Structure formats: C-alpha cells, structure tokens
Amino acid sequence: MRARPTRHALVTGGAGFLGSHLCEQLLADGARVTCMDDLCTSDGSNVDHLRDDPRFSFVHHDVSEPFTTADDVDLVLHFASPASPADYLRLPVETLRVGSVGTWHALEAARRTGARMVLASTSETYGDPQVHPQPESYWGHVNPVGPRGVYDEAKRFGEAITTAYRTAHGVDTAIVRIFNTYGPRMRREDGRAIPTFIAQALSGQPMTVAGDGSQTRSVCYVDDTVRGVLAVAGSDLPGPFNVGFPEERSVLDIARAVAAAAGVDVPVESIGRPVDDPTVRCPDITAIRTALGWEPQVSFADGLARTVAWFRQTAPASLATV
Ligand code: NAD
Numbered sequence: 001m002r003a004r005p006t007r008h009a010l011v012t013g014g015a016g017f018l019g020s021h022l023c024e025q026l027l028a029d030g031a032r033v034t035c036m037d038d039l040c041t042s043d044g045s046n047v048d049h050l051r052d053d054p055r056f057s058f059v060h061h062d063v064s065e066p067f068t069t070a071d072d073v074d075l076v077l078h079f080a081s082p083a084s085p086a087d088y089l090r091l092p093v094e095t096l097r098v099g100s101v102g103t104w105h106a107l108e109a110a111r112r113t114g115a116r117m118v119l120a121s122t123s124e125t126y127g128d129p130q131v132h133p134q135p136e137s138y139w140g141h142v143n144p145v146g147p148r149g150v151y152d153e154a155k156r157f158g159e160a161i162t163t164a165y166r167t168a169h170g171v172d173t174a175i176v177r178i179f180n181t182y183g184p185r186m187r188r189e190d191g192r193a194i195p196t197f198i199a200q201a202l203s204g205q206p207m208t209v210a211g212d213g214s215q216t217r218s219v220c221y222v223d224d225t226v227r228g229v230l231a232v233a234g235s236d237l238p239g240p241f242n243v244g245f246p247e248e249r250s251v252l253d254i255a256r257a258v259a260a261a262a263g264v265d266v267p268v269e270s271i272g273r274p275v276d277d278p279t280v281r282c283p284d285i286t287a288i289r290t291a292l293g294w295e296p297q298v299s300f301a302d303g304l305a306r307t308v309a310w311f312r313q314t315a316p317a318s319l320a321t322v
Contacts, residue, residue, distance in 0.1 A: 005029065005030065005031070005234075006026060006029070006031040006074060006075045006233070006234075007031060007032065007072060007074050008031060008032040008033075008034070008070060008072045008073045008074055008075070009022075009023075009026045009031050009032070009033050009034070009073070009074075009075040009076070009077060010034045010036060010069055010073045010075070010076045010077070010106075010109065010115070011023050011026070011033060011034070011035050011036070011077045011079060012036045012037070012063045012076070012077070012078050012079055012080035012102070012106055013036075013037055013063075013078075013079035013080030013081060013120075014033070014034075014035030014036060014037055014047065014058075014077075014079065015035060015037035015039060015042045015043075015044050015046050015047050015058070016037065016041065016042045016046065016079065016080075016083070017042075017046070017083075017181075017183075017185050017186050017187075017222070018079055018120070018178070018181060018222065018225065018226070018229075019035065019037070019046075019077075019079045019080075020035075020046035020047050020050075020185055021183070021185070021222050021223075021226045022077055022079065022226055022229065022230070023035050023047060023050060023056065024050060025226050025230060026230075027050065027053055027055060027056060029230075031055070031075075032055040032056075033050075033055065033056050033057070034057050034058075034059060034069065034070070034073070035047055035050075035056065035057070035058050035059070036059045036061050036063060036067065036080070037058070037059075037060065037061075037080065038060065038061060038062040038063070038080075039060065040062075040082065040087075040091065040094065041082050041083070041084070041087045041091075041190070042187075044058070046185050062098075062102075063078075063080045063098060063102040063105055063106060064094070064097040064098050064101045064102045064105070065105075066105060067105060067109070068109075069109045069112075069113060070113075071113055072113070073109065073110075073113045073115050074113070074114070074115045074116065075115055075116050075117075075118070075233055076106050076109055076110045076113075076115050076116070076117040076118070077118050077120070077229070077233065078102070078103055078106035078117060078118065078119050078120060078158075079120040080098050080102055080106075081095060081098045081099055081102070081120070081151075081154070081155075082094065082095045082098075082151070083122075083151075084190040084191045084192045085148065085151075085191055085192075085274060086189075086190060086191030087190065087191070088148075088150055088151040089147055089150075092150040093150075095150045095151055095154050096150050096153070096154045098154070099151075099153075099154025099155055099157055099158045100154060100157045100158065100161070103119060103157070103158040103161055103162065104161055106119075107161065107162060107165040107169075107171060107173070110165075110171050110172070110173070111165065111169055111171050114172075115172070116172040116173070116174065116233065116236075117162070117165075117171060117172070117173045117174070118173070118174045118175075118176060118229065118232060118233045119158050119159065119162045119173070119174070119175045119176070120176060120178060120229075121155045121158060121159050121175050121176060121177045121178070121240065122151075122152075122155050122177060122178055122179075123177055123178065123179040123180070123242070123244065123281060123283065124142075124148065124151055124152045124155060124278075125140050125142070125152060125155050125156050125159065125177060126138060126140040126141065126142075126177075126278075126281075127140045127141040127142035127143065127148075127152060127276070127278065128141050128142075128143075128276060128277075128278045128279060129141055129278065129280060129281070132280050132282060133246065133248075133282035133283060133284040134242070134281075134282065134283060134284060135242075135284040135286070135287070136177065136239070136240045136241065136242055136284075136287055140152075140156070142156065143276050146275055146276040147274075147275050147276065148274075148275070148276050159175050159240065162175055163175075163238075166238060172236065173238060174232050174233065174235075174237060174238055174239045174241075175238065175239040175240035175241070176228070176229050176232050176239060176240070176241050176243050177239075177240050177241065177242050177243065177244075177283075178225060178229070178243050178244065179218055179219075179220055179242065179243065179244025179245070179281065179283045180192070180193075180194075180217050180218065180219045180220065180244070180281070181219070181220050181221070181222050181225040181244075182194040182195070182219050182220075182221065182222065182303065182304075182307055183221055183222030183223070183303065183306065183307050183310075184222070184306065184307060184310035184311075185222075185310075186307075188311070193217065193251060193254060193255075194219065194254065194258065194304075194307065195311070196208065197254065197255050197258040197259075198258055198262065198307065198308055198311045199311065200266065201258050201259050201262040201264050201266055201308075202262055202264070202308075202311060202312060202315060204264065204266060205266065206266055206267045206268065206269040207255045207258070207259065207266055207267070207268050207269065208268075208269050208270075208271045209251055209252055209255050209268050209269070209270055209271070210251065210270075210271055210272065210273045210274060210277060211270065211272070211273035211277075212252070212270060213250055213251040213252025213253075213255065213268070213270070214250050214251075214252065215250065215251055215273075215277060215278065215279050215280070216248045216249060216250050216251070216279075216280045216281060216282065217248070217249065217251060217254065217281050218244050218245050218246060218247055218248050218249070218281055218282045218283060219245060219249070219254065219300065219303075220243070220244050220245035220296050221245075221296065221298035221300075221302070221303030221306070221307075222303075223298055224245070224296040224297055224298050225243055225244075227294065227297075228241075228243035228288060228294045228296075229243060231288070231292045231293075231294045232288070232292065235291070235292055237291055237292075239287075241287055241288040241291075241292075242283040242284060242285050242287065242288065243283075243285075243288065243294075244282075244283035244285065244296075245283070245296045245300070246282060246283050246284065246285050247282075247300065248280070248281070248282040249300070252268065255268055256268075257300065257301075257304055258304065258308070261301070261304040261305055261308045262308050
C-alpha cells in the first residue's frame with residue numbers, strides 16, 4: 001500500500017462537479033492543488049471559494065493540447081471530460097479527444113514527474129449491460145457508432161492507454177469506474193436525471209422521465225464517490241475499481257423521491273428514451289470493499305435532502321420562494 005500522502009495534485013477537469021469536490025478534499029488533506037480546466041462544461045464558479053488559498057492554483061487550459069506541470073506533482077487525477085449526455089452530444093469530437101489525447105497528456109505528465117495517475121472512467125464502459133450487477137471483469141456491451149459511443153469509447157480507449165502506460169512505461173496508474181454520482185454543484189441544465197428532476201420540482205414543473213421510467217440506475221452521493229476515488233489514489237492498486245452505490249432504483253422511483261424530498265406534488269411526464277439508454281445499471285463493489293474497505297455511507301434519502309437543500313439555496317431569485 002502507498003504510504004505517503006499527496007503533496008501536490010494536478011486535477012484535470014478540477015472546476016467541474018466531481019473535480020471541484022476533489023480539489024476541496026485534497027486541500028483539506030494538506031495537499032497543494034493545481035486545477036486545470038478549459039471551462040467547456042463549467043464556468044469556474046465551483047472553485048471560486050478555493051481561489052484565496054495559496055496552495056490552490058487554477059490553470060485555464062485544454063488538456064487535449066500539450067502542457068507542462070511542476071516537477072513536484074505526485075498525483076494526477078484525470079477528470080477532464082464532458083460527462084453529461086447533453087454535453088458530450090454537443091461536444092462529440094472534443095469528448096473523444098479528451099478521452100484519448102487528453103488521457104495521453106495526463107499520462108505523460110505522470111511519467112515525467114513520477115506521479116501516480118488516476119483515470120476517471122465510468123460505468124458507461126459497460127454500455128447497456130448484459131451482466132447484472134456489473135463486476136469489473138465484465139467487458140461491456142457498447143455501440144461504438146451510436147450517439148453515446150463518443151463518450152463510452154473515449155473512456156474505453158482511456159482505460160487501454162492507461163493500462164499500456166503501466167505495462168510499457170512503468171507509470172503508477174489506477175482506473176476508477178465511477179457510477180452515477182449526484183450532489184451539490186451539479187448544473188441544473190446539464191441534462192442528468194437528478195439535477196433535472198430537482199430543478200423541475202423546485203420550479204413546479206412536471207418531471208420528465210425517459211420512457212416509462214422502469215430503467216434502473218444506482219446513484220452515489222458525491223462525498224462517498226470522492227472518498228472512494230481518494231482511497232484508490234492513496235493506494236498502489238491499479239484497479240479498475242467500481243465506485244458506486246450498489247442499490248438499484250428505477251428512474252421513476254428516483255423522480256418520486258426527488259418530489260418527496262422537495263416537498264412538492266408535481267406530475268411525472270414521459271419523454272422519449274434516448275438511443276442506447278442502458279436498461280439496468282448497478283455496481284458490484286466487492287473489489288474495492290475487499291481491497292480498501294470502501295463502501296458508500298450516505299443514504300439516498302440523506303444525499304437527496306442535502307442536494308435539494310443546495311439547489312434551493314442557489315436557486316435563481318425567481319425560484320427562491322418556491
Ligand atoms: P463536469 O462536466 O461537471 O466536469 C468536467 C470538467 O472537465 C468541466 O469543468 C470541464 O470544463 C472540464 N473539461 C472538459 N474537457 C476538458 C478539456 N479538454 N480540458 C480541460 N478541461 C476539460 O463532469 P463531472 O460529473 O464532474 O465528471 C468528471 C469526470 O468524472 C469526467 O471524466 C466523467 O466522465 C467522470 N464521471 C462522472 C460521473 C458522474 O456521475 N458525475 C460518472 C462517471 C464518470
């Protein structure tokens with residue numbers, strides 16, 4: 001097991017939802033943090049509260065373009081990528097570039113500095129799975145030429161090149177396959193189910209559920225995901241490790257739970273199911289639980305209450321009284 005704590009982390013995509021929580025936790029743990037982000041799916045406000053900390057620096061840069069880093073970087077967390085379907089469908093080529101060329105640059109940075117490099121991969125590497133729940137040994141069921149292929153295949157390539165840098169160049173790498181995560185700092189308009197439902201519920205609009213809502217998801221509160229990622233980062237294990245909440249719910253149940261947490265009674269409206277939308281999704285977390293003792297601690301009810309409270313606090317003035 002890797003004993004030394006992180007001294008200087010480079011977090012690509014550090015201004016995004018997960019990245020900003022990682023930057024915050026790394027600073028709290030005593031590390032210096034360089035956050036590199038091109039702000040293509042964020043606006044920088046997630047890290048505004050960190051900017052006065054002298055151990056934090058922000059670099060506005062596209063990681064698909066070459067970059068250099070300080071020699072003392074000892075951890076690279078590669079989290080840069082459009083992540084919501086709305087974003088990667090709007091930015092298909094950029095998504096493929098950051099998963100491929102961007103991952104290559106992150107690996108080169110780790111190779112040069114001798115840092116450990118952790119790749120943010122995704123449960124989407126399992127595609128529309130035919131094995132359920134999904135263990136890391138499952139290779140997945142992905143349509144490379146469907147609309148979601150730009151994201152899924154970028155991440156699958158990212159995993160392959162990360163593995164190749166470990167075997168061919170001896171870089172200390174790890175892969176985390178993150179399942180759907182929710183919490184404060186998600187964008188209301190990013191198209192993912194939970195922020196969409198919360199924004200709709202808080203503004204008294206019908207909640208739009210894809211299809212009949214019987215498709216399942218497993219959703220993990222952000223604090224748990226961050227703890228899981230940093231547990232892997234702090235070890236010397238290569239993974240891949242699933243990081244997710246092994247409790248499966250239908251999308252319709254998630255919508256109803258959001259309405260209950262927001263204390264509103266809004267109707268549910270069915271909209272078209274996206275192409276290649278996975279039918280089921282649930283992580284098998286035996287590997288990370290056994291190797292690192294990690295498992296989620298925040299219940300769905302608690303996580304949802306905290307997330308709804310944050311969305312209420314940060315609601316545009318026109319919604320603040322709802
Ligand atoms: P996000 O959109 O909130 O954050 C992504 C950040 O990456 C944004 O700040 C964006 O501006 C930045 N970025 C994108 N392309 C870039 C580039 N070329 N150069 C520099 N910065 C770039 O998304 P998120 O939910 O925080 O996801 C972060 C990472 O975790 C992604 O790699 C995503 O694939 C992975 N992930 C997230 C989830 C989840 O549920 N949130 C699940 C699985 C995997």
